[in-house]
Amino acid sequence: MKAAIAKLLKRRRRALNRTAGCRSRCRKSRRRKRRTWLRVYYYYAQGDGVKRSFWNEDATPGYKSRIPARGKLLLANVFVDGMLQAPELYHIAHGGIQFQSDQPPPVDSRIIAQFIVMRP
Structure with missing residues (x-):
């Protein structure tokens, strides 16, 4: 039972890390670039x-x-x-x-x- 819960938590952390990385990348691409x-x-x-x-x-x-x-x-x-x-x-x-x-x-x-x- 503990192993199953640990496995689910591990999967959830991976999913959160992936989406957080995508969010920051997507946010960066939406920024307006300043040109001099x-x-x-x-x-x-x-x-x-x-x-x-x-x-x-x-x-x-x-x-x-x-x-x-x-x-x-x-x-x-x-x-x-x-x-x-x-x-x-x-x-x-x-x-x-x-x-x-x-x-x-x-x-x-x-x-x-x-x-x-x-x-x-």
Whole structure:
């Protein structure tokens, strides 16, 4: 008699465990997934040895390059001749990059800026 009761209880526990697992899996699949939309923008320009401010109009023609608004900006990387610049050396405004170092970018140097922006 005790063996029969133990067997029934064991079966019942297994059934409960199976349904509990399914419930949690089903609940997980019903959850709405949050998507974060990120967009990457690039800006290409050429240094002339004099200018310290570069605007959207100064971009190298032929590239779809622009400087996004600062409010939506998550990350910005600025490269001068392939060297990553420290954030203290430049300031990003809407539509422009201003270098704050003592020396402007050298003549014929490539200025590449990478921006990661969050979209709604």
